Amino acid sequence: MIRRILVTIAxxxxxxxxxAAEEVKIxxxxxxxxxxxxxxAPMVVGGEIAIQEISxxxxxLGGKTLVSxxxxxxxxxxxxxxxxAERLVTSENVVGILGATCSGATTAVLNSVVRPxxxxxxxxxxxxxxxxxxxxxxxxxxxxxxDARQGQIIADILERRGxxxxxxxxxxxxxxxxxxxxxQAAFEDKGGNVTAVAAxxxxxxxxxxxxxSLAAAxxxxxxxxxxxxQGGKGMIQASLDTGAFDKxxxxxxxxxxxxxxxxxxxxxxxxxxxxxxxxxxAEMLIEVxxxxxxxxxxxxxxxxxxxxxxxxxxxxxxxxxxxxxxxxDHVIKVANAPGEKIFPGELAKGLKILAEGGEVDYxxxxxxxxxxxxxxxxxxxETVIKGGKWETVMxx
Amino acid sequence: xxxxxxxxxxxxxxLVPGTAYGAQLALGALGVTLIFGILRFANFSHGELMSxxxxxxxxxxxxxxxxxxxxxxxxxxxxxxPAGILVAIAMSLATDxxxxxxxxxxxxxxxxxxxxxxxxxxxxxGLVRIVIGPDDQSFADGARFIITAWEFExxxxxxxxxxxxxxxxxxxxxxxxxxxxxxxxxxxTRSGKAMRAYSDNEDLSLLSGINPDxxxxxxxxxxxxxxxxxxxxYGLDKTYKPxxxxxxxxxxxxxxxxxxIGQPIGAILGGFVVAYSEVMVTYAYKKxxxxxxxxxxxxxxxxxxLSTDYKFAVSFLILVxxxxxxxxxxxxxxxxx
Numbered sequence: 256m257i258r259r260i261l262v263t264i265a266x267x268x269x270x271x272x273x274x275a276a277e278e279v280k281i282x283x284x285x286x287x288x289x290x291x292x293x294x295x296a297p298m299v300v301g302g303e304i305a306i307q308e309i310s311x312x313x314x315x316l317g318g319k320t321l322v323s324x325x326x327x328x329x330x331x332x333x334x335x336x337x338x339x340a341e342r343l344v345t346s347e348n349v350v351g352i353l354g355a356t357c358s359g360a361t362t363a364v365l366n367s368v369v370r371p372x373x374x375x376x377x378x379x380x381x382x383x384x385x386x387x388x389x390x391x392x393x394x395x396x397x398x399x400x401x402d403a404r405q406g407q408i409i410a411d412i413l414e415r416r417g418x419x420x421x422x423x424x425x426x427x428x429x430x431x432x433x434x435x436x437x438x439q440a441a442f443e444d445k446g447g448n449v450t451a452v453a454a455x456x457x458x459x460x461x462x463x464x465x466x467x468s469l470a471a472a473x474x475x476x477x478x479x480x481x482x483x484x485q486g487g488k489g490m491i492q493a494s495l496d497t498g499a500f501d502k503x504x505x506x507x508x509x510x511x512x513x514x515x516x517x518x519x520x521x522x523x524x525x526x527x528x529x530x531x532x533x534x535x536x537a538e539m540l541i542e543v544x545x546x547x548x549x550x551x552x553x554x555x556x557x558x559x560x561x562x563x564x565x566x567x568x569x570x571x572x573x574x575x576x577x578x579x580x581x582x583x584d585h586v587i588k589v590a591n592a593p594g595e596k597i598f599p600g601e602l603a604k605g606l607k608i609l610a611e612g613g614e615v616d617y618x619x620x621x622x623x624x625x626x627x628x629x630x631x632x633x634x635x636x637e638t639v640i641k642g643g644k645w646e647t648v649m650x651x
Numbered sequence: 652x653x654x655x656x657x658x659x660x661x662x663x664x665x666l667v668p669g670t671a672y673g674a675q676l677a678l679g680a681l682g683v684t685l686i687f688g689i690l691r692f693a694n695f696s697h698g699e700l701m702s703x704x705x706x707x708x709x710x711x712x713x714x715x716x717x718x719x720x721x722x723x724x725x726x727x728x729x730x731x732x733p734a735g736i737l738v739a740i741a742m743s744l745a746t747d748x749x750x751x752x753x754x755x756x757x758x759x760x761x762x763x764x765x766x767x768x769x770x771x772x773x774x775x776x777g778l779v780r781i782v783i784g785p786d787d788q789s790f791a792d793g794a795r796f797i798i799t800a801w802e803f804e805x806x807x808x809x810x811x812x813x814x815x816x817x818x819x820x821x822x823x824x825x826x827x828x829x830x831x832x833x834x835x836x837x838x839x840t841r842s843g844k845a846m847r848a849y850s851d852n853e854d855l856s857l858l859s860g861i862n863p864d865x866x867x868x869x870x871x872x873x874x875x876x877x878x879x880x881x882x883x884x885y886g887l888d889k890t891y892k893p894x895x896x897x898x899x900x901x902x903x904x905x906x907x908x909x910x911x912i913g914q915p916i917g918a919i920l921g922g923f924v925v926a927y928s929e930v931m932v933t934y935a936y937k938k939x940x941x942x943x944x945x946x947x948x949x950x951x952x953x954x955x956x957l958s959t960d961y962k963f964a965v966s967f968l969i970l971v972x973x974x975x976x977x978x979x980x981x982x983x984x985x986x987x988x
Contacts (some may be wrong), residue, residue: 279686287962341873384917451935453959454960455959458892458894460885460898460899461672461889462666463930463931464929467664467933467934467959471935471954471955472937472953473951492890497812497814498663498800498812509978517789
């Protein structure tokens with residue numbers, strides 16, 4: 256009896272191994288534990304839906320099937336992220352990595368695993384500006400825009416509207432400081448004048464002193480890189496109370512209905528920017544998710560991870576191989592024009608075009624356009640407050 | 652004209668907000684100094700008592716607003732103030748009965764009282780967060796401005812406007828009324844005289860037949876009323892947020908010590924000195940000097956003594972300077988220790 260069980264098990268193992276040999280493994284290196292765990296759970300489902308869609312199409316590299324192998328990059332533990340990536344590459348033999356979730360973990364994996372092993376990695380959610388210029392040997396891409404992008408968008412808007420000088424205040428943390436630096440650098444590049452830069456602390460009762468010092472420097476507008484329910488609101492309140500500024504530039508942390516609900520039409524003419532797109536891709540991904548019993552197709556970074564998975568596999572299809580050193584040069588080619596536009600749910604169509612030697616322009620759920628060394632340009636929505644309501648002006 | 656512009660600018664950003672802030676600090680410092688005079692300890696729970704009283708006022712304001720009561724252009728909170736004061740008085744009397752009386756009967760060291768008051772502070776803070784939550788609450792209604800900066804510019808033809816908020820005027824009027832009433836009470840009434848006697852010399856006052864329990868009770872009643880009024884005015888003028896009452900404790904203590912501990916007039920003086928110092932030290936004088944200097948002349952830097960990040964450091968500096976140079980304060984008060 257025991258012998259029979261053993262034989263069965265042995266047979267099963269042999270069968271699985273034989274079967275597994277046909278499969279292509281994709282590393283899903285995300286922060287399953289730690290500060291991003293609630294964010295990552297739906298993201299990974301979104302990414303695995305893309306992998307499944309391509310695997311089921313039967314058109315991937317002549318009918319190969321795909322399997323996703325998960326690894327935990329955590330968010331803040333660089334050593335854990337590196338160990339997980341090392342395992343994926345050396346013992347699971349994955350052909351590409353989707354990850355990591357946070358910028359710190361991504362940088363660590365990039366330096367210690369991706370470059371030494373020569374394997375392609377696409378992050379859906381690492382947004383640190385430092386990753387734009389890091390040495391990556393051409394193996395690293397991301398489908399999320401750098402935080403610096405918004406600074407350029409805001410500088411463009413100021414230039415287009417003929418605003419020549421601006422005072423700048425930011426919430427005193429990494430987000431606020433980084434955003435303020437990028438806005439200042441981009442605006443000064445375009446010949447604009449940043450009259451003063453001052454930090455504000457969240458959670459204080461009174462911001463009249465901060466506004467007073469900014470008012471002394473002057474400026475056509477006040478750029479408020481803060482949070483709409485925190486110090487950002489206090490800065491606007493104190494500016495209006497003292498008559499120091501009446502027009503504001505409001506980056507993503509400030510765009511929300513609670514701001515217009517509080518101030519009404521007192522801040523009419525103020526301009527907001529936040530991530531957003533008029534591309535139909537986002538809606539289509541939600542539908543694709545529904546078909547797979549997944550109702551979080553619109554959750555943060557789910558579109559980005561779906562797109563990252565699709566891009567990775569399209570690049571392999573385009574190159575006709577799963578060898579990172581070869582297909583890394585195809586990632587930008589499949590992401591950008593020229594070519595047939597591919598949206599979520601149409602991955603099989605894209606694979607066929609590529610197999611026949613045609614070209615695709617993967618648009619996906621997040622209107623993917625890779626710029627620079629291979630990062631998403633990011634789609635931003637420009638809004639203006641009119642009659643106490645946010646109104647969309649255009650998309651960038 | 653240029654001088655008028657410079658003065659208007661200075662008034663708009665320093666004088667007007669500094670005066671309102673000073674009145675709020677003075678009311679807070681009066682409460683601290685009163686408790687120190689009578690009970691002889693630094694009451695750290697005073698900031699959270701302000702928060703607690705203000706919370707009661709806010710709840711009463713919402714109730715009145717819900718009933719459709721409206722005294723615009725004045726804020727409804729003024730009508731709700733008495734209810735909030737009563738709640739704060741009940742709370743502080745209960746605290747005295749269950750916490751401080753125990754230590755008084757044991758004749759504990761003042762430091763024990765002070766530490767007990769830190770505990771009370773945490774209990775108040777917790778209660779406030781349980782009842783109303785840790786977020787911003789807005790309860791100001793009525794007209795916001797007496798005159799806006801823009802209207803002022805229209806009226807006078809100056810380039811710089813002076814904005815005067817209704818809450819700033821309300822603060823000043825209420826503060827002056829409350830202070831006048833307090834001084835009248837302390838100088839003219841029997842109970843007030845008893846309190847001053849008790850504060851001056853406890854043993855002698857007991858020999859002359861003053862009832863200590865009554866004096867202590869009146870002290871708590873006045874302190875709670877002052878705390879609620881100060882907190883409500885601060886909330887009307889700025890914003891109500893439970894977190895800020897720990898921060899505001901520092902300038903209030905600085906004002907108390909600067910003015911002379913146990914000295915009501917000193918507390919008022921101290922409140923204004925601390926408020927003006929905070930605003931003036933962190934104000935950037937670039938535009939102000941540009942108006943005074945020759946035409947088209949402006950300094951390159953902001954001419955700011957201290958970045959606004961260090962606003963609270965001003966209170967610390969004042970505290971240290973006072974303790975080193977004149978530990979008794981402006982008006983000779985008690986020395987802690």
